[in-house]
Structures are given as structure tokens and as C-alpha cells.
Amino acid sequence: MPETLLEAVGVTKRFGDDTVLDHVNLTVNKGDIVCLLGPSGAGKTTLLRCLNHLEKPNSGAVFLDDELLGYRRVGDSLMELPPRLIARQRQRIGMVFQSFNLFPHMSALENVIEAPTRIARVPKAEAVAYARELLDSVGLLHKADSMPHELSGGQQQRVAIARALAMRPEVVLFDEPTSALDPEFVGEVLQVMQKLAEQGTTMVIVTHEIGFAREVSARAVFMEKGRILEEGTVESLTDSPRHERTRDFFAKVL
Amino acid sequence: MPETLLEAVGVTKRFGDDTVLDHVNLTVNKGDIVCLLGPSGAGKTTLLRCLNHLEKPNSGAVFLDDELLGYRRVGDSLMELPPRLIARQRQRIGMVFQSFNLFPHMSALENVIEAPTRIARVPKAEAVAYARELLDSVGLLHKADSMPHELSGGQQQRVAIARALAMRPEVVLFDEPTSALDPEFVGEVLQVMQKLAEQGTTMVIVTHEIGFAREVSARAVFMEKGRILEEGTVESLTDSPRHERTRDFFAKVL
Amino acid sequence: GCASTASEAAEESIVPAADQGALLDSVPEEFADGITVATQADIAPLTYTTDEGDVVGFDQDLLAAISDVLGVEITVEPVTFENLILGLESGTYDFVGDTTIKNERLEKYDMLSYLTSSYSVATLASAPALGDDVTALCGTSMGVVTGELISDYVQTAIDPECEAAGLEPVGLTEYKDFASNVLAVQSENVEGMIVDTMTFGYFQSGDAGADFAFNGPSRMTLSDSGYSFLQTQEQVLAPVIQEALTLLVSDGVYAELLDKYGLTESGIEGDPVLNPEATI
Amino acid sequence: MAVLETGTTDAKRLALAELNTRPRPAYGRYVAATVAVVAAALFIWSLAINEAVDWSIVGRYLFNKRILDGVVVTIQITALSLLLGFSSGLVIALMRLSDSRILQTLATVWVWFFRAVPVLVILILVNNIALLYPELGIGLPGLPMIIGVDTNAVISPFLAAVVAFGANEGAYASEIFRASIKSVPTGQFEAAKALGMGSTRMYWRIVLPQAMRIAVPPLSNNTINMLKNTSLVSYIGVSDLLYTAQSIYAQNYEVIALLLVACLWYLLLVSILSVAQSMIERRLGFDRKKKQKAVLSSEVTSNA
Amino acid sequence: MAVLETGTTDAKRLALAELNTRPRPAYGRYVAATVAVVAAALFIWSLAINEAVDWSIVGRYLFNKRILDGVVVTIQITALSLLLGFSSGLVIALMRLSDSRILQTLATVWVWFFRAVPVLVILILVNNIALLYPELGIGLPGLPMIIGVDTNAVISPFLAAVVAFGANEGAYASEIFRASIKSVPTGQFEAAKALGMGSTRMYWRIVLPQAMRIAVPPLSNNTINMLKNTSLVSYIGVSDLLYTAQSIYAQNYEVIALLLVACLWYLLLVSILSVAQSMIERRLGFDRKKKQKAVLSSEVTSNA
């Protein structure tokens, strides 16, 4: 039986009167590559953000291994943990944003070693060595000392991936990592992600790159209006969708 | 013989020691749809910006109809015109940016009527009537009073197109109008542009959307390292490129 | 403060009818249309503003009397110290009041004394009594107003005596103005203050000063204070004002005004002297 | 709700998932707030019953005619100086941002000079300019004037005050404008130019309305500062609010009571300004997306 | 260079295309600059030869011991008050940005109060706090103190000055911090949290270094302002630079000369601060892309 790493159970999220996530269940096993697909506004980003407590669900629970993420049970409700403990849980989860969000005042290398040296208190030399290894694996060792604004979009995103990996997270979340990139640079980022996939990294990816999803044989999860409509292999969803909305969607983006 | 509307002759642009445009010649006839293609850093944006004097060439000339754009001859060099005259020339050229650049403090309608009422001094009622017509034609009449941040990327870009058309320009320049958009919204913007093409609007477009270029039977111009490498129909470039670089490029983006 | 005509300020002339305009003939041609004088604002009882906004005080009344005697209008402007000096030098004012007479200053200005300035020690009435000898101040903490002669005097005259007697020197703190000294004493930041006798006398006669008392050496007289005129060759105004003042002293108006403001003990002895020899 | 089969979810997990979540009660914050409120109340109470403060005198002078005149002077000088200061500050900021070396240098020197020199000095110099230049006019130094007027006839103390505070404020405001104009994205400049706008219109309609969002808080700091600094005009014989209070206590020695009178007026004036400030901020906050704001504030809290 | 055949280009156009372009000579700018430089030169010269200014006295007092002491006091009070002001301002800004209503209100009231009340008043009240509260200690008003100390033993004038200026500066600085923290993109907060940073580290390492870019110009305005405002300490028996100059001219009547002495010192101090400011700005200007800067400055010029 596969080992469950991250699991959302009955996650519901409202913004005002808008129910953006409606009792969503999602299981991510160790080594899984899960692709979240769906039209704009479906709640993909919100779900992803719930998976590392950047967004706080109104009800429902997220489990990291066997730990409840961000909450503990008090009476008959879930009370938020103190920020210190949430921060510790987040260290086990990496995240890569659509707009990179590199720290603009730090060089590429500094971006990568920031968390290990400051949070995990890894000795500097060790952190630098590992950061250089990571930068090398995303093909950017030669840019280690460049500032983010000196890098192209694709390069920035690759540094962001290296940064997310620096804390040796057990799972990495990606929110449309290539959609802010010029087409020429999309390939280089997908290539890095493919490499991660091959190394067995557990990943949850919001993406519109169906080709990529297919190639890494990801498990595809199709969302619409705050619910998971269907899931399966990419092929099963594109070729024999069970719902009309799924069919419509793939007709549009393919 | 087709009527020449916009013409770049021997345009050269250097940034420091970098020669970004190297004696580029480009003719845009009335009714033409010209797509500028090429890898990142080729100088596409720079060329487009030279076409409305947002970038000042180091040598070479741009002609709008029979007028020299942005300069007049003084002795044996070209001296820049006073800002007032340049502004007047620019009113004949519309521009749509990759990042929309809507004015965030004005509603959609206000964005569109800003130039006609303030610069061309069109009576307000008249400007509003035309702006509503334009917003209608991009399918956003119902969003006339929305602020830019209340609109999706695709909607913002469609407002930006309406804004560029509000001064009834003779030619419209587009710099990667869809590359900052989520895939779902790309279609709606291309559709608006296709409509413009059908109405015979003269357009120069930097884009990576080869499919779109083919559909509007644009004249394709392939740039590399600051030069125009080849031009022709989209089919001729993709199917039988004369240069290896052209082939490489299309292999990558198609 | 707004400029006022001196004769307006004194509601009713106190100059005997016989003297009014007595000196009109000796006033130089150039001043016949009027004279502009500046005094320092906000030092009661010399010049201060009433709750109704009227500028009054000994200076104002004395200048009104001079105006009456001369038969020439005198416009008085209460200003800050800076403008007093700069206005005199730039010719904005024909002469200025409230300046302390020092030998060094006599080189540059003609000075006519009309008051003696003396310093007294004051504390809260509840404070233990200090002796009358200046050595009683040794080792105490005292407030003074910045820039006044008393600081120099304490350092050059009193401190050496303390040292000679084997005592600590006087602990001086300089505060910006008289009111700041009062506060410092009230909140016991200092034990007492060495201040202008006139000012303290006026203060003590009011409600707020009831808790205070003279205590220790009083009326340490260091110099006169008076009017300053710019010293230029053709300066002809000073003798005329001296003449007017002499007249007012002789017919008792001066003494009357001193009495009105409780300044009798600060009046000058005898006739006013132009450019008196100062002690400092 | 159709729950899809997703593998490992066991009964215990399902039970937890039924529960509503609630935010962490911010105990520390409650304690801090309580302590602060109690401290404030004690402070106000102890002031109210304090014998050293004679509230009857405060009441008597609060609407005293001289005090009211002082309030008017304070408002007049502040308003006029701000007008001069903000407009000159804007020009200087544009000079500093220009690519002309000469203009940059001139503006930098101007800012350096007027930031450095105390207002008091400018005030005294301008008011006594007759001392330095008995006649104002056109001409070369050393030669007779071509056209000249008596300096004292031209410069009134009020004018001197406005010039001095205006020049000072201009130097400070220019720094604020500079920073805020620099924060407007380049794309906005380009979009305006591409529409065929001239520079003046571009600045007035597009750039400044956006720059103002960042400029308003520090500019209102400056405004409030000036409101209080006008008491320096007492040096040139003009009485504003604070100085009137001082001049009254110079006579009746009720220092604390009169300072409290001044304070109450300043509190009123600053309250009006603060309300105006937040109204302007709200009007200018056109692009502060709800979403962004929500995220930001939740970040900040967890720190407090 | 291989010129592709592109249709209509005729000989006349080709001839023009051979020519180099040159920017428009900025005549207006040259004239303005010349006028300004000449005016500045005339002003300086007329001051230098002016009889009303006795430069020998300026020289004599420039390094006078009392003046130097005043400079030291000015620097000390400014430095300490800034430390207190900036740190309290930061805390207040975070409170105002928090989503706790109570903290927001408290912070707003604090800012309102300390922006409104003149420093002079705070200064006098703090220094004379013994008048209001002869003993400081823990206890309830009306009841005997539990632990009490003599107030005057605790509050020295210097401490009072630092507290008063610090509290005042804190209120102003908090507004600046608030605006600048709000200008940091949300994504930066999220990236930091996603890495597992706690709030404190997030602020120190990520948010504040970025907020500082916008905060530095107004904060250095404040610093310079305080440098000059310290002359108020004369009310509580401390002499700073400006006040020392005033108290010297009260004796020797050399008003202009001594104000110039003070000015020269302020110019020096502000120059040092300005250099520091631009060094900090340059260090913090990490993401001011060359490209963006070039575009911006060319926009600005054409306006000037």
C-alpha cells in the first residue's frame, strides 16, 4: 500500500459568501506527482495554498504524515497552532509560485541558503555546498551571484525551485510555475521539474501544461467550482472524460 | 501598389556597447498585419518601440506616411523634435503592452476616454459614446465602470486594446499581448485581434502565437540578434525556412 | 505682537500739561514725523500683553511719556531679541529698549540707562532659609536665564569665593526663559533660581508667585539697562531722549511709573546718563 | 456531498474533518491591549484630578481671543507655506529625477541647503533681509540698481514666514515626491506617452495620482509638523497658537495650563487633518486589492 | 550589411537613414541652469562681501568650546531619540497593520496624540513630571505607593529630551513604516512563510529590507528635522548647537555671525547624513533595473 504523505479531508474554504472549496478530498502519496487542472476560478490555487496553510480552511483538515496541519483539536473545533509550530510544519513542504517571488535583495545563492542557514541553522559552508549543488542541478551554478533582476524569467523560476528544495522538503507544491514565462523559457523549467519527477520527488502541480503532465505520467485531478470533478491519468481525462465540463475544458486548452 | 504607412529604414539601436538593432529595414503597408517573431533578446520589442519613438534609434529613420518620426533633419544629422510634436505623431499610432499598463486609478471607461477627451479634446459625450462602442466590440460593455484590478488579465488586455483604438490610430503595435495571460484568457484576446484584422486594421504584432499569425495570414518577419533574418508568409517560414536559426526556433515553440 | 503708538497705549497721559510738547523744538527734523522704537516682548512687567491683547508695561508707559514730552509720535514694536538687534542695525528702529549696558557694547552703541538691573535669589517659600552671604549659594543648584550676566558673575565672582571657603561651586542650569526657571523650581529640578529682581518681584505679586520667596543674597547689582542707539556720526537722537528722560525724572513722572509697576527699587539714581561707565 | 474515494482516509481523520476551524485566540494581544487601555485611563484620570493642573484656567483660556487669533495665524501660515512648499518640492523632485546633470546638481544643492539650515535662521534672515540688502532690485552688485525698492516695504513678517517655511518644506517635500514618483511603474509612463500625452499631462493625470498613494502619509507628517513649527514665527513678531500660549504664561506663569490649552487645539487641528488624510488615502487606494490586503494583514498580526 | 528588399524605400529616405540622430538640445534647461548658477554665485558673493556679516567673528566662534559642546549634545540627543523613535515607530506600524481592532485603535490613538502634541509640551511635561507625580511607582492613584522612587532622581533633563523626541519621532516614523510595508508585494510575505519562516524573521530578513527602499528618504527627512528641533531642549536647561549660538549672541549681539556658525555646523552634519542616505539608498536599490531607470529618467527630463 502506498504511503500517504499529504491528505486533504473535507476541506472547505469560503471567502465571504463565496464557497471556493467545497469539501475537497485529496490524497498525495509518497512519490506521487499530482497535477491540478481546471478552469480559472476553480479553486486550484486555493486548494494548493490550503496544503501548506497559506490559506486557512473554514472546516476540514489537512494531514501531513499523521500530523494535523496548522491545527490541533480543542473541544469540538480545530484551533490554530501557534505560528512557530506552523512554521515548523511548513519547512517540510516546499512551494514554487507563479510569479517566482525571489527575494529581490538577495543573490540567487543567498535566496537558496536563506532558509537552511536562518531557520534550520545548517552551518553556512554546508548550506552553500548544497545550494551550489541545487543550482547546478537547475543549470544555474554560473548565475549563483546574480541578483534576481539580472536573471530571465525562466532563470528566476529555476532559482525559485532550487530555493524550495533547499530545506529538503518531503513534498513540493507548484502553482502554475510556467505561466508567467515567455514561451522560450517554459521548456527549461519543465525540464527541471521533469528531472525532479524522475528522482521521485513528491509534487503537487497546478498547471496548464497537459503535455508535461502526460510525460511525467502524473495523476490528473480536474477541479471545477471548488470541487474535484474527476481524477485519473491524464490520458483518461483527455480521451474519455466522464463530465462534459472536463471535455469542454480540454477542448479549449489543448 | 500598396500604400506605405510605417517604414523603418536602417534603424540601428545600441545600448552601451550592445548593438540591439542593426540596420533594420521594415515596411508596413496600409492594411498589413505584420508579425515579428524570434527568440528572446532578438530585439523585437526594441524594434516595435522604435516604431513609435518610445526607443530612440542611434541612426536610421522611421517614417509615418511621409513624415520623419520623431526627428527633423538639421545639417547632417537628425535632431529630435520637441516633445509636443512627437506626442502628436504618437497619437496616430496605437500601442498595446504585454503587461496591459491600464491606468489603475481610472475605470475601464475612463481609461478609454482619457486620450480622446484630454488630448484630442473630443467632447465628453462623443468620446463616451465611442468608448462604449469600443468596449462593446471587445465584449466588455458591462465592465465599463469596473476598475482595472477588478478585471481578469484577459479583460484588462481587451480594455487596453479598446484604449489603444480610442484615438482612431492608423496603425496599432502589439508587444506580446497574450504572453502575460493565463491560457484560458489567451483565446478571448486573440479573438478581438482577429476581429480587428478582419476590419482591415493595420497591425504590427510581436507574438509567439504562430497559430494566430497563420490564421490572420500575417506577414511574418523573423528576427535574430538585432537583424531581420527572413520574412514571408507564416507557412513559408515554418515549412521551408531559409536559415537554420529559423528552423531551430520554430522547432522549439511549435 | 502688534505695533502700537506709545501715546495710545497709556490710556491717560500722566505727564503734566505744562511739559507736553516741551521739547518739540529740539527734536531733529528727520524725526518730526515720528520715531520707531522696539522693546522686547513678553517680559513682564516691562512689556507684556493683556488677556484682551493690549500691549502694556513700564516700557510702554515710559515711552508714551517721552512721546508726550517731545510732542512727537513714538511707535513701539515689541519684538524678540534677535529683531531688536538686527532691526537697530538695519535702521528699521530708531532706537531700542531693554538692553544691558556693558563696556564692550558702548564701543558700538550709544546707551542711555533708565533702570538698574539686579539679580536676586528666590526659592519656594517652604525651602530652608539661605544666608545673605553669597557663599550661601555654594553647592546649591540654581536656575538662571540663559545669556544673562549673572552666569558670568557666578563663575567669576562667587565660585572663587566658594573655593576659597573650601566649598563646592554653585551648580548652575541655564533655562531658556523665566517661566522655565519657575517650573524647574516648582518641580524641584533645582533648589532655587537667580533671576532679575524686577521680573521676580512682579511674579511674586501675582497668584502664581505666592509659593515663592526671596531667599539668600538679593539685589546683586551688576549693571544698568537702557536704550541703545546706533553709534554713527550724525546720531542726534540720543541727547534728545536723554533730555526728555531727565525732564520726566525731575517732575516725578518717572517715579510714579516705577511705583505703578512695583519697580521703585530698580529706578536709577539721579539724572539719566548717556554712556555711563559700566562695571563690566 | 459526494466524497470521492481517495484511498487512505480513515475514520479518525474523517471525524476531524467534520470540525470547524477557529483562529488562535491572541492571548498576548488581549493582555497587551488591556494593559494599554488601563494605563491610558489611569493616566487621564491622574491628570484630571492632579492638583498641579488647574483645569479652570484651561477652561478660561481655551476660547480666549488671543488664543483664537493664534489658531488663525497658525492655520494661515501653514496653508500658504504648504502651497509654496509642495509646489516647489514637486519641481525640485522632477529636477532631481531628470537626466540633466546640471538640473540634478542644482536641485541636490538646493535640497541640501534648505534641509540643513534651521527654519529659524531662514526666517530671521528673510525678515531682516534689509540688513543684508537694503534695497531689492535688478542690477549688479557694486553698481547702482536699475530698478530698486526699499526692502522693508516689500517683505512683511507674514510674507517672510511663508517664504521661510515654504522653502524649508519644499526641500523636504521634494525628497518625498522623488521617492514616490520613482515607485510608479515604468509601464505607466510608457502607456501615457504611447497614447500621445505630453509630459505635463502625463504627470498630472497618470503619474502623480499614483505617486500620491505613497506620498500622502509622509506629506501629512510634514503638514502636521509645520502646523506645530509655526511657533517660530514669534521670532519675527507674529504670534501663532503655541507662542500665544507661551506669551500668556510668560505673564501669568500658568505654564502647564496654557500648554494644555495649546495641546487641545493642536489635537483638534491634527484630528481634522488625520481624517482628511485617511479620506484621501481611501480615495487614492484604488488598487489595494481586497485579496492582497487580507493576506497582508493576516501576516502582520501573527507577528504582533 | 545586407539590406533586404522591403518595397517602397526610395533614395531620399535611404539618404536620411544614413544620418546619426541626436537628442534635442534642451535650450530651456540650459537657460534655467545658467540663471540659477549665476544667481547662486551672486548670492554667495554678496554674502561674502556684505558688511553686515562679520566673517572674522564667524571664524572665531566656529570652534568655540561651547559651540562644540552644543554640537555634541545635538548629535547625542538626535541619535538616541532616533533609536527610540524608529523602534517604537516600527512596533506601532505593525500594530496599525495588524488585523486586531484593539491594537489598531490603540496605535491610531497613540499616533494621533503624539503627532498632535508639540514636542515642547511633551518635553516640559516629562521633565517636570515631578510636578504632576512627585513619586513614580507602582500602586493605585489615591493609595500609598507600593514601590516608589523620587521622580527627579530618575528623570534627568537629558532622559526627558530623549523620551520626548523619541515619542514624537515614533509617531511620525510609524506612518512612514506603515506606508512602506504596505508597498512590499504580498508574494514576498508568502514566499517567506512558505519557506517556514516565523514572522519575526520574515520581517527582519525579507519585508523590512524591501520596505526600507521607500522609507529611507522620508526617514532621513525626519532625522534631519530632529537634528534641528533639538534646540527646544533649551527649555529644560540643556543647550544644543542652535541654542548655544543664540545664548552667545544674547551676550555679544552678533546675531547674524552666530547664526551662520550654527548653519555651517548644520550644513556639515546634514551633508554627512545626506551622504549616508544616498549610500543606503544605493545599497537598497537592488531592483532598480538599469533599463527601467533609463526610461524613467528620460521621461522626466522632457518635462523639465
Ligand SMILES: Nc1ncnc2c1ncn2[C@@H]1O[C@H](COP(=O)(O)OP(=O)(O)OP(=O)(O)O)[C@@H](O)[C@H]1O
Ligand atoms: N483572498 C480572496 N478573497 C476573495 N476571493 C478570493 C480570494 N482568493 C481567491 N478568491 C476567489 O476564489 C475563487 C478561486 O480562486 P483560485 O485562485 O483558487 O482559482 P484558480 O483555480 O487558481 O484560478 P486561476 O487559474 O485563475 O489561478 C475565485 O473566484 C477567486 O476570485
Ligand SMILES: Nc1ncnc2c1ncn2[C@@H]1O[C@H](COP(=O)(O)OP(=O)(O)OP(=O)(O)O)[C@@H](O)[C@H]1O
Ligand atoms: N533599456 C535597455 N538597456 C540595456 N539593454 C537593453 C535595454 N532594452 C533592451 N535591452 C537589451 O536589448 C536586447 C534586445 O531586447 P528586446 O527586449 O528588444 O528583445 P525581445 O526580442 O523583445 O526579447 P523578448 O522576447 O525577451 O521580449 C536584449 O539583450 C536586452 O537585454
Ligand SMILES: [Mg+2]
Ligand atoms: Mg490560480
Ligand SMILES: [Mg+2]
Ligand atoms: Mg520583448
